[in-house]
Amino acid sequence: MSLDAESRKVHGAAPLIPSEDTELLTRAQRGDVAAFEGLVERHRARVFGLALRMLNSADDAAEVLQESFLSAYRNLQNFRGDAQFGSWVYRIAANHALMRLRHRKVVNQVESPLDGPQFNERGSLVDEVSDFRDAEGEAMDKELREAIEAGAARLGDEYREVFVLKDLEGLSYEEIAELTGATVPAVKSRLHRARLSLRAAIDHFYAERS
Amino acid sequence: MIASNCKDSVEHLLEYLDGELNADLRAKLEAHLSGCSPCEDFWKSYSATPGLCRKALIAEMPREVATKLTDFLRLEMNKSK
Ligand SMILES: [Zn+2]
Numbered sequence: 001m002s003l004d005a006e007s008r009k010v011h012g013a014a015p016l017i018p019s020e021d022t023e024l025l026t027r028a029q030r031g032d033v034a035a036f037e038g039l040v041e042r043h044r045a046r047v048f049g050l051a052l053r054m055l056n057s058a059d060d061a062a063e064v065l066q067e068s069f070l071s072a073y074r075n076l077q078n079f080r081g082d083a084q085f086g087s088w089v090y091r092i093a094a095n096h097a098l099m100r101l102r103h104r105k106v107v108n109q110v111e112s113p114l115d116g117p118q119f120n121e122r123g124s125l126v127d128e129v130s131d132f133r134d135a136e137g138e139a140m141d142k143e144l145r146e147a148i149e150a151g152a153a154r155l156g157d158e159y160r161e162v163f164v165l166k167d168l169e170g171l172s173y174e175e176i177a178e179l180t181g182a183t184v185p186a187v188k189s190r191l192h193r194a195r196l197s198l199r200a201a202i203d204h205f206y207a208e209r210s
Numbered sequence: 211m212i213a214s215n216c217k218d219s220v221e222h223l224l225e226y227l228d229g230e231l232n233a234d235l236r237a238k239l240e241a242h243l244s245g246c247s248p249c250e251d252f253w254k255s256y257s258a259t260p261g262l263c264r265k266a267l268i269a270e271m272p273r274e275v276a277t278k279l280t281d282f283l284r285l286e287m288n289k290s291k
Binding site: 033036037040044045048049052053058061062065066069070073074117119122123124125127128129130131132140144145148149152163167168188191192195196198199202203 | 214215216217218220221223224225246248249251252254255256258259260262263264265266267268269270271272275276278279280282283284286287290
């Protein structure tokens with residue numbers, strides 16, 4: 001395994017990098033550093049995004065990014081070819097991000113209350129709801145983006161992690177339960193609370209604007 | 211629980227969106243939604259929320275983060291060579 005500039009030039013040349021993860025993986029498992037770097041290049045942005053949204057800190061996300069790919073590199077020989085490299089590395093990243101959240105929690109335990117709908121004593125909705133369904137097809141408004149970012153940042157860690165893993169990353173309830181150590185009903189309940197809170201943040205944005 | 215009022219309806223929206231409500235509850239929820247415009251609007255906004263968030267929260271990775279990652283990994287891989 002060589003990392004000198006000359007070999008990088010040879011192996012790193014664009015035409016030699018196959019587009020498929022599986023080919024890169026096979027080469028990386030044989031010790032081809034350029035192939036591993038190719039895998040990193042293909043998946044780093046999504047891993048960074050996951051870590052950033054879960055941890056809500058660019059510095060922590062950059063560290064989780066490094067830890068995750070180093071861990072993937074060290075465990076490359078244990079990786080079975082029947083799974084997707086992408087899902088495997090996202091799982092590693094989710095684990096690292098969760099560990100960091102758990103650690104941070106000890107230091108920084110402030111949970112803000114979640115926003116949700118208000119009901120009267122008969123259980124009827126008392127809020128007026130803005131119509132924002134049409135916005136789905138439109139280009140994302142900068143201020144709306146900021147409102148959603150702020151809403152996601154306000155969620156408590158246990159709500160945000162479930163929301164990120166399900167609604168942003170598309171993991172199954174079972175996968176999230178396994179990663180977080182929560183039960184499936186608890187995962188669903190947290191996701192529901194997180195969505196209600198984010199829905200309220202978006203609703204508030206539209207109500208202010210109109 | 212019977213989806214008889216707004217509060218009960220809102221509680222069932224996640225399962226409804228997942229298509230996991232049983233036929234009885236689904237019928238009750240749909241009956242409530244069609245007769246209660248605040249809930250109908252609430253449902254629309256609830257179901258639009260994940261997609262809007264996904265769109266809003268796409269993260270760009272700064273160039274220097276990518277460069278640092280490459281440098282870090284090369285250093286570590288060199289160590290284990
Ligand atoms: Zn209602």
